[in-house]
Amino acid sequence: MGLSLFTPLSWNDAGFILTGIWNTVIISLVAILVGTLLGLIVGFIRSASNQLVNALLGSILDVLRSVPLIIQLILFSTYVGAIGHPLPPFAAGSIILSLYAMAFMSEVFRGGFNSVPPSMPLAARALGMNAWQTIIYIRLPIGLRTVFPSWLGVALSVIKDSALVSVIGYMELLRTSEQLISRTQQPLEILIGVGIFYFLISYPLSLYGKHIERKMAL
């Protein structure tokens, strides 16, 4: 009768938890990076193109923003499996999380590009700059100057939303802790630890974003 099914949390679990943390960090970074790059391109195209292209792109992005991430993850990983090209959880999760990040970041960047007064590129052209130089030296840097706080907000939500990739079997922090919970039956301690981890990443960065925002308002 002395045998127990459950073994309490111990230092031996540290490596397991660290792997979970690492996986959360890495998939978040990939999604933020790819999402930012794609978001920049899409945001710029939307700010520079005609209404038709804009409406078309807008409706695709709208779908990405209006369908819960968890459904997108399940659909995508099931779909690639069903057509015979199953992807490992990390790849499937990175793709969907990146597209999801792109959908929000492109809006942030588009807002930035639209806030550049049209007289700025005009003045650049009058100085003899060609269309590309005007984009690289004038429109991009001016458009991106003010968007950092909003970009940071999206990046932080991507980190938090990365927890959802656990549903398709990716061993990120929350799924790691779920497994620990079912073994140790100590949900409160483990969950609070997980919460503190996310908080410690997110809170200082959000404070920094607010600080920059306030500085820019002056």
Next chain:
Amino acid sequence: MIQIKNVHKSFDDLAVLKGINLTVNKGEALSIIGGSGSGKSTLLYCINAIESIQQGQILVDDIDVHASHTNQDKLRQKLGMVFQQWNAFPHLTVLENAALAPRIVKKMRKEEAIEIAKKELIHVGLGDKLDMYPTKMSGGQQQRLAIARALAMRPDYMLFDEITSALDPELVGEVLDTLRMLRDDGITMICVTHEIAFAREVSDTVAYFHQGVIEEIGPPEQVISNPQKQTTQHFLRKVL
């Protein structure tokens, strides 16, 4: 020499320029005056190839501005332009604002571009503001920066589009002083302006635009001091 030959320009069905003929020789200063909507700013935009034209021809040193084979980016290097809104690039310092185009458009070495930019900025009286960001400066200072930025490209002609009309009244003087200085340097310029007294003082020729045509043109003593046409007299009575 800038030659404008029978230029017509319209936005949709609104005719803005209806057959403009003008010649500006090297070293000359032309002022264009007239009410709003008279087409005077549009003409500058057409000279700089920012706007297209429907009929006629504009030649800058015998280059046809609107011909399809003309490299307009290259052409604009001959033409410095300053706008009503001071378009200082907010992400660059004063010095970087003026050095950017020489560096990337004329492909100058960085030191050389900075040298030229510095010289022009000192010339317009901004020598002590080189490392400042333009958003911290007054409108008059930003407008002088815009002038120096255009001059740093060493253009053959300068186009000024109502560059004082968005300024607070107390800042107009410093910008006009800068223009007077350029005039003394012998720079060829076309000024679209509301400052009639200034136009009389600095220009060789004054053109009065009215509803898309040149109503009266000649030396300032004639057009401003002794206008022949009734429309010109009426306009001048209103603004003087």
Next chain:
Amino acid sequence: MDYEFHWSIVWRHMPEMLQGAFVTLHVSVLSMLIGILIATPLAIAKLNHNKFFSPIATVWVEIARNTPGLFQIYMAYFGLGALGIHLSPYVAVLCALAFVNTGYLTETFRGGFQSIPKTQYSAAKSLGMSRFQSYRHIILPQMFRRIYHPMTNQFIWAILMSSLGILVGMNELSGETQRLQSLSFRTLEFFIVAAVMYFIITKLVLLSTALIARKLFKGEI
């Protein structure tokens, strides 16, 4: 590779899907109402720098904003369970949603209130209005216009987040979809329909809030 779609089974289960969608709306609306109810006093406490409630509001706001939604649902379901408080999946998700809504709405309300220029008070006072009258007729209507749009966004967010109910076996749209697909293994068909339903729900919500706004603000926004 080809995948053959079989839609008929989904249509057969449409009543259950719609029931799930109804639960989704239900839990989201309720979580918004609770959020508004708690956020209002918290925002007032923060604005007045109340010694006791203002720090509570701050901690609440920061935890809600800086931890994942999934974490909050797990806390309500498993975490509270460990303390002997066993919530049903519905109540656990409702609590988590209401918790987050409260956090975000507290900031929305506070910001909306602070964005009204002080001169508006002076103007109202100079017209002889009482304190209550200036709030009732001048300040609050302006504030409401400013917080309306962020509140709509929060509502949409709550609808989307309620889909995490799938992970604690709740019977809202996602959870119901999960249950139904497990009976037939037509995972793709069921989740595609669920995705379309979420899209329609969010669009309908946006449309109706826009219509309400037009009615309320008479074209002012």
